[in-house]
Amino acid sequence: MTMPGAGRRAPGTARENARAARRPALAVWKFASCDGCQLSLLSCEDELLALTGRVDIAYFLEASRAAVGGPYDVSLVEGSITTAHDAERIKRVRRASRFLVTIGACATAGGIQALRNFKNVKDFLQAVYAKPEYIDTLAASTPISAHVKVDFELQGCPINKAQLLEVLSAYLAGRPPGIRNHSVCVECKRRGTVCVMVAQGTPCLGPVTHAGCEAICPAYRRGCYGCYGPMESPNTASLSGRWRYLGVPEAAIARAYRTVNTNAEAFRKAAEALEARGAGGAGEAGPGGGESRAG
Amino acid sequence: MPDPRPRTLRALPVEGLDALLQALRRRGYRTVGPTLRDGAIVYDEITSAADLPAGWTDVQDGGTYRLARRGDGAYFGYAVGPHSWKRFLFPAATRLWRARRAGDAFAVETGQEEPPRYAFVGVRACELHAIAVQDRVFLQGPHVDATYRARREQAFIIAVNCGQAGGTCFCVSMKTGPRAAAGFDLALTEILEGGRHEFIVETGTERGADVLRDVPHWGPPADAPDAIDRTVARAAAQMGRTMDTADIKELLYRNLGHPRWDHVAARCLTCANCTMVCPTCFCSSVEDTTDLTGEHAERWRRWDSCFTMDFSYIHGGNVRNSAKSRYRQWMTHKLATWIDQFGTSGCVGCGRCITWCPVGIDITEEVRAIRESETATVRQDSRPKEQGDA
Numbered sequence: 001m002t003m004p005g006a007g008r009r010a011p012g013t014a015r016e017n018a019r020a021a022r023r024p025a026l027a028v029w030k031f032a033s034c035d036g037c038q039l040s041l042l043s044c045e046d047e048l049l050a051l052t053g054r055v056d057i058a059y060f061l062e063a064s065r066a067a068v069g070g071p072y073d074v075s076l077v078e079g080s081i082t083t084a085h086d087a088e089r090i091k092r093v094r095r096a097s098r099f100l101v102t103i104g105a106c107a108t109a110g111g112i113q114a115l116r117n118f119k120n121v122k123d124f125l126q127a128v129y130a131k132p133e134y135i136d137t138l139a140a141s142t143p144i145s146a147h148v149k150v151d152f153e154l155q156g157c158p159i160n161k162a163q164l165l166e167v168l169s170a171y172l173a174g175r176p177p178g179i180r181n182h183s184v185c186v187e188c189k190r191r192g193t194v195c196v197m198v199a200q201g202t203p204c205l206g207p208v209t210h211a212g213c214e215a216i217c218p219a220y221r222r223g224c225y226g227c228y229g230p231m232e233s234p235n236t237a238s239l240s241g242r243w244r245y246l247g248v249p250e251a252a253i254a255r256a257y258r259t260v261n262t263n264a265e266a267f268r269k270a271a272e273a274l275e276a277r278g279a280g281g282a283g284e285a286g287p288g289g290g291e292s293r294a295g
Numbered sequence: 296m297p298d299p300r301p302r303t304l305r306a307l308p309v310e311g312l313d314a315l316l317q318a319l320r321r322r323g324y325r326t327v328g329p330t331l332r333d334g335a336i337v338y339d340e341i342t343s344a345a346d347l348p349a350g351w352t353d354v355q356d357g358g359t360y361r362l363a364r365r366g367d368g369a370y371f372g373y374a375v376g377p378h379s380w381k382r383f384l385f386p387a388a389t390r391l392w393r394a395r396r397a398g399d400a401f402a403v404e405t406g407q408e409e410p411p412r413y414a415f416v417g418v419r420a421c422e423l424h425a426i427a428v429q430d431r432v433f434l435q436g437p438h439v440d441a442t443y444r445a446r447r448e449q450a451f452i453i454a455v456n457c458g459q460a461g462g463t464c465f466c467v468s469m470k471t472g473p474r475a476a477a478g479f480d481l482a483l484t485e486i487l488e489g490g491r492h493e494f495i496v497e498t499g500t501e502r503g504a505d506v507l508r509d510v511p512h513w514g515p516p517a518d519a520p521d522a523i524d525r526t527v528a529r530a531a532a533q534m535g536r537t538m539d540t541a542d543i544k545e546l547l548y549r550n551l552g553h554p555r556w557d558h559v560a561a562r563c564l565t566c567a568n569c570t571m572v573c574p575t576c577f578c579s580s581v582e583d584t585t586d587l588t589g590e591h592a593e594r595w596r597r598w599d600s601c602f603t604m605d606f607s608y609i610h611g612g613n614v615r616n617s618a619k620s621r622y623r624q625w626m627t628h629k630l631a632t633w634i635d636q637f638g639t640s641g642c643v644g645c646g647r648c649i650t651w652c653p654v655g656i657d658i659t660e661e662v663r664a665i666r667e668s669e670t671a672t673v674r675q676d677s678r679p680k681e682q683g684d685a
Contacts, residue, residue: 050587165587173585182567182603185653189571190387190598194333194377197653199360207566207653221333232604233565233618241562242358242654 024073024172027059029093031079031086032113032141036158037104038062038078044161051165054172070096074171076164077150080106080141082113087138087147094148101167102144105157109229110263114141117263141263152177155210157227157260163212181232183207184224187215196223203243205256208234208266229261236270250278303504304515304523307483307494311510312370313344315453315481318509319414324451327383328416329376334362338378341416348373355462355535355646357655368492371417371485374461375645379574380422383413384446385429385598391442391581393593401592407442414451418479420472421464421643423454425574427478431637432577442596451502454479458487458526462535463646465659469540471643473530474523481507484523486516495519536646538659539666543640544631546666551623555664560619562654567600569648569656570625575641580606601625626658 028038042063044051051057058068075097081087094100102108110117116124117140125132144150154167163179170177180186184206188195196202196218204223206215210231217224230236236257243253254274257267307315316326320342328341331348341347352373354361365372394401418426426447433443457466457473466472475482480503484495495515498504516522570576580599585592599606601624607615615621633641642658649657 047587054587054589166584169585169587169589172587173589175583175585178582178584180603180605182600182605183564185564185566185568186571186598186600186603189568192337192378192382192387194335194337195360195568195651195653198358198651199334199377201359204653207564207568231566235562235564235618238562238564238654 023054023056025058025068025071026055026168027070027072027075027093027097028057028062029059029075029077029079030061031077031090031107031144032082033079033104033106033111035062035078037107037156038076040103040159040161040164041076044165047165051168055168071098072096073098074168075100077102077107077144078104080110080113080143081147082138082141083136084138085136090144090147099151099171100144100148101152101154102150103154103156103159103164105155105227105229105260105264106141107144108153108155108264109261110141110143111157112260112262114263115258116141118258143263154179155229156212160212160214180211182211183231184209184211184213184215184218184228187211187213188218191215191219193218196221197242197246201246203246203248203253203256205239208236208239208270226256226259226261226267229264230266234266234270236266237273240270240274250274254278303498304519305496305498305507305512306515306519307496307510307512309368309370309492309494311512312347312494314510315506316341316344316416318506319451321509322506323412324414325411326414326416329371329373331362335360336362336373336376338376338380338382338415344370347371347417352459353461355650357463357649357657358652359655360650367487369459369485369487371455371457371483372459372487374457374459374464375419375422375647377572377647377651379572379645379647380415380418380426381429381574381576383415384426384450385433385443385577385579387598389442389596391594391596393591396590410442410445410449412449412451413446414453416453418452418454418475419457419645420454420475421466421469421645422574423452423475423478424469424471424643425645426452428575428637428639428641428643429577431639432575451506452479452481454482454499456482456484456523456527457530458485460530460533460535461646461650463649463657464530464534464644465536465538465646466644467531467534468536468538468659469640469642469644472527474527479503484526486522486526488522488525495523497523536644536649536657536659538642538644538662540630540640543662544634546662546669547627547631550665550669551627553665553668555661555668556619556623558664559622559656559661560617562656563618563622564653565602565618565621566653567602568651568653570600570602571598572647572651573629574645574647575629575643576600578606601628622656626661629658630662 105111121139125135167177197204202223205226206224209224209226210228212228240253254271257271261267319326326341329336330339330341330346336348347370349368349370350365352363352365354363392403394403433440454475479499482497486493578599579596582595602621604613607613629641
C-alpha cells in the first residue's frame with residue numbers, strides 16, 4: 001500500500017523548512033468505543049514529545065479541549081458506528097481527513113457492541129434501560145469501513161502502542177507501515193514461548209488470530225483470546241475441530257469467536273457454523289472441521 | 296570449524312557432567328542446554344548439571360507434547376522439544392544495522408552486538424545434521440551470512456547419542472541418527488543399564504579433548520563400543536514414525552496435482568508453526584523501520600515463513616494465495632527441491648513439525664498417503680484410492 005506521507009517532500013534543507021513551516025495536522029476521533037485505543041496514544045509517554053515535534057495534535061478531546069478546525073492530514077478513528085448521527089458524522093470526518101486510519105477492534109470490526117447484530121436490539125433496550133424510549137440506536141454496530149473509505153486499519157483490543165507509533169512513523173516517512181498480518185503463533189515462536197495448545201491442551205485462538213500483541217497471553221500460559229481479530233488466512237473450521245477434540249463444547253467454541261471481533265467476517269462465520277452445527281446436531285463446520293487428527 | 300581428530304572413548308561418571316559444564320564456563324562459554332520450562336524441555340542457559348531435566352521424559356504425538364517422569368535419573372532420557380539450536384545460531388530477530396541522518400546523507404552505524412560464545416549441551420544426531428544443513432545455506436553458498444558465521448564458528452558442541460526416541464521421531468528413516476557421527480567436539484552416551492549409570496564420552500576435536508582434560512574421567516569401560524551400540528539401538532527401535540524416502544523427489548514432482556494437497560489444506564492453519572520449529576527452515580524477512588523523528592533508521596531480519604502471505608508477496612499480489620499451495624511449497628521444498636538446491640534433504644526426521652502442529656498434521660503421513668495412492672492406482676489400474684484421514 002502507499003502512504004502519502006510528509007516524508008514525500010523535497011529532501012534536505014527544503015524538507016526541513018517545509019517541516020518547520022507546517023507540521024501535519026493529526027486528529028483523533030471517538031465513535032462507539034471504550035477510549036482504550038486512543039488512550040494508547042497518551043500512553044506513549046516516552047515518545048509523546050517526539051510526536052508533538054513532528055505533528056500538530058489539532059483535535060484530540062481526550063487530551064485537550066483546544067480543538068483546531070480541519071482539514072487534517074491524519075485522522076485516527078476509534079469506535080464503531082451505532083447511531084444514525086454517527087453514520088453522518090463519520091462522513092464529515094472523512095471529508096476533513098487526507099489519511100484516515102481506524103484503530104482497534106470497534107473501528108475495524110464493530111467491537112463487542114456488535115454482539116447486538118445477532119440479536120434483537122430492542123430486547124436489550126428493554127432489559128437494560130429504565131426508559132428505553134430515551135435510547136436512539138441502530139440495529140447493528142458496524143466498522144468504519146462499512147461507511148467510508150479507510151486508508152489503513154490497525155487491529156487490536158486495545159491496539160499495541162508500538163504498532164500505532166509504527167503507523168505514524170511510516171506515515172511521516174512516506175513508507176508502508178511494518179504491520180504483519182500473520183498468526184499470533186509466529187510471535188510465540190519468535191519469543192520462544194512453549195505452545196499452550198500442544199503442551200497443555202489449552203484451547204487457543206492464536207493460529208487464526210492476527211499478530212500484534214506480541215503473544216502476551218500464551219507467555220502467561222493462557223490461550224489466545226483473539227483480541228487482534230482474524231489473521232490473513234484463518235482456517236477457523238480446522239481450529240474449531242481441534243478445540244472439539246480437546247473437549248471444548250460446541251457452544252463454548254462459538255462463544256470464543258463471539259467476543260470483541262464477533263463481527264469480523266471470519267470469526268462471525270466460524271461462530272455461525274458452530275451454532276448451526278449445535279442446532280442441527282451433525283451439521284458441518286466446514287472442511288476439516290470435524291477431523292482433527294487424534295494425538 | 297573444529298579440526299577432526301582420531302576419536303577416543305573415555306568414561307565419565309555422572310558427577311563429571313557438572314565438572315564438564317564448569318570447565319566450559321571457566322573458558323567463557325555460555326552453556327546452553329535442555330531444561331524444564333512451561334511444561335516442556337526447552338533449550339536455555341544452564342549454569343550447572345542441576346538445571347538439566349534429570350528423571351524427565353516427554354510423550355509426543357501429532358499436535359501433543361506432555362512431560363512424564365521416567366522412574367530413573369537419566370539426564371538425557373527424552374527426545375527433542377519445541378526449541379532447536381537454530382534460535383541461537385540464527386536468532387529470531389537480528390538488527391542488521393542502524394543509521395543516523397547526517398545532513399543530506401546518512402551514516403550507517405554497526406547494529407550488531409558481539410555474539411555470545413555458546414557451548415551447546417545435548418545436541419542430538421538429527422540436530423547435528425540440521426546444523427550441517429544450515430551451514431550449507433548460510434556458509435557454503437556464494438553469500439556467507441555474517442550473523443550465522445559469528446555464532447557458528449565459536450560454538451562448542453556436546454552431542455548426545457539418543458537412548459530414548461520420541462513418538463514423532465524418524466531419524467532412522469532420514470539416516471540422520473540416532474547416533475552422532477560427526478560435527479561435535481564431544482559426544483556423550485548415557486549408559487543406564489541395571490544399576491549402572493555413567494557416560495561414555497567420545498572426543499571429536501582437539502578442542503574437545505582440551506576441555507575434557509579439566510574433567511575427571513578415566514579409561515573406557517571394557518564394553519564401551521558395545522554399550523554405545525546397545526543404547527542407540529534401543530532408540531532406533533523406538534522410532535515413533537517412519538518415512539519411505541525412496542525416489543521421494545520424483546514421487547513429489549509426479550504428484551503436484553494430487554488431491555491429497557486439498558485434503559491437507561483443509562486442516563492446515565497456515566499458522567507457520569511447522570516452519571518456526573523446524574531446525575533447518577531458514578526463511579526470514581528483512582524489514583526497514585524509521586522512528587518518529589525521521590533521524591534514525593534500522594534494518595531488522597526476522598524469522599519468516601512460506602506460510603505467511605507477505606513472504607511470497609511480489610508486485611501485484613501474493614503468488615501462493617491458497618493454503619494448498621503454501622503447504623505444498625513447504626513440503627516439496629523440504630523433501631524434494633531442497634535436494635536440487637543444496638544436495639541433501641531439508642528434513643532430518645526430528646518430528647518437531649508433527650508434534651508442534653496445533654492440529655497434528657504429519658509429514659510422514661502425507662508422504663505415505665501420496666505414495667500409497669500411486670501403488671493403489673497401479674494395483675487397481677483405476678482411480679486413486681480414496682484419501683481417508685488416518
